Amino acid sequence: MDNAERIKKMEANLDEAYQAILELSVAIEKYAEAKPAVHELSEYLGSEDWFNDRDADDAGSLPADLKRGVLSEDGIWNVLEDSRQLNIRLLEVATDFLKDN
Numbered sequence: 644m645d646n647a648e649r650i651k652k653m654e655a656n657l658d659e660a661y662q663a664i665l666e667l668s669v670a671i672e673k674y675a676e677a678k679p680a681v682h683e684l685s686e687y688l689g690s691e692d693w694f695n696d697r698d699a700d701d702a703g704s705l706p707a708d709l710k711r712g713v714l715s716e717d718g719i720w721n722v723l724e725d726s727r728q729l730n731i732r733l734l735e736v737a738t739d740f741l742k743d744n
Contacts, residue, residue: 674729681726688719 644652687693697714699705712718 671733681723684713684719685723687713688716688723 693714696705700711700714705711
């Protein structure tokens with residue numbers, strides 16, 4: 644590979660890495676800001692409030708146009724599991740990067 648080809652390749656690598664770092668940085672900040680919401684969902688699922696809310700829905704006491712995704716065990720559980728899997732993946736990727744440097 645001559646100098647010009649190598650420089651082009653390294654410039655492409657630089658652009659790719661820089662863009663990925665920027666995008667991940669924004670995504671991580673957004674995810675970090677969602678931590679209280681994830682924690683609150685974790686506390687809510689299976690709680691007395693959750694059972695009371697589900698009972699109210701079963702009794703027809705809630706407005707018809709109210710979103711009810713949180714009353715499904717699977718809805719919250721899936722978000723919590725996705726968060727857990729994402730945290731594991733973030734650790735794996737970070738560890739791999741740190742080992743290489």
